[in-house]
Amino acid sequence: MNLIASLLCGLLFGAGLLVSGMADPAKVLGFLDLAGRWDPSLMLVMAAAVLTALPAFALARRRSQAILELPASRRIDARLIVGSLIFGVGWGIAGFCPGPAIVSLGMGQWQPVLFVAAMLIGRAAYEVVEHLRQAS
Amino acid sequence: MIGAAAGLLGLLTGRVAGISAIVGGLLTSRRGDSAWRVAFIAGLIGSTLIYARIRPLPNITLDAGNGAMVIAGLLVGIGTAYGGGCTSGHGVCGIARLSMRSMAATVAFMAAGFATVYLLRHVRGG
16 A cells, blocks of 8 residues: 555656656756746745645644654754755756656666766765764 | 645655655665655656656756766765755655754755856856
């Protein structure tokens, strides 16, 4: 049940990225390029997504506090901000964030493969560093 | 559709649809916790196949070269790991949950994205 739900949500999520044009890095860079010909569509897509998800999360929270697995931390700390800044730089270089990059794997081009492989290596490096830090 | 997918995943499976976390978790997750991740990712990739049957896939234009692609991938991998989320996890799900953390993170990565594109396109590229 969970598997089918996950698969269908993945399909719907990916289709949403494709229909909205957000799978295209050029479109994303158009949004990030404030000084050029600014394309606000990413913000509109995001706002629409937030508004759609909002009642669902409100419902999920009320129905079952225990079921929804939320991130434990509530602190706004340096890790959160610095990590997000680093992510933003990478996002600005490629125009890819993780979702669209994965969707693009299905398009038969190999540059997204490079990007996703590098992304996994970055993630793995983080896991190794954190593991060493906790061990010491 | 993106919001509906994120909301439905939350309602049906109790998971937050943060792509970086779903993918990153594959590297560390215990047995039994990875199948739903694989299913979701299969859905993401599979969406192109279904879409392609209905109408032609949108062209994706990649400005960045191969080297830049690898550097960007590394930065995104490390950044989302430390920051605890990406555009979907913080930007869509987090804000929809009214999380202050996610709003702060979204402001941070958008600001960095704006600054990076500005530097690359208008300062360096002229």
